[in-house]
Amino acid sequence: MHIGILRLKFSLPGCRSLKEKRQRMRGMHERYGRNPAVAVCESADHDRLESSEWSFVVVATSSQKVESLCSEIEDKVQRTVDGRILDVSREFL
Structure with a gap:
């Protein structure tokens, strides 16, 4: 079993409320959590309006599949989220 952790840090310029932040980031759980090999959560900046960090834990039988x-996930997020990705980190266990 191979495990990877993908962390994405977002900038949400102009975001004026937590409600707006949730609307801009909505669907992350539904889009990526459907895959039984992926767990997703907002992992930092819960109460900050103009930033958000999300973590994706990916499990697969090979390191190539995890990668x-x-x-x-990174490609789809870049196309679908109303924000800018500031930082991407990957960790493989």
Whole structure:
């Protein structure tokens, strides 16, 4: 079993309320949590309006599959989230 942790730090310029932040980040659980190989959560900056950090834990039978899923998630997030990705980190266990 291979495990990868993908962390994405977002900038949400102009965000004026937590409600707006949730709307801009909505769907992360639904989109990526459907895959039984992926667990997703907001891991930092819960109460900060203009930033958010999300972590994705990916489990697969090979390190190549973990890397592929992490890349796929990162690409989809860049296209679908109303914000800018400031930092990406990957850790493999």
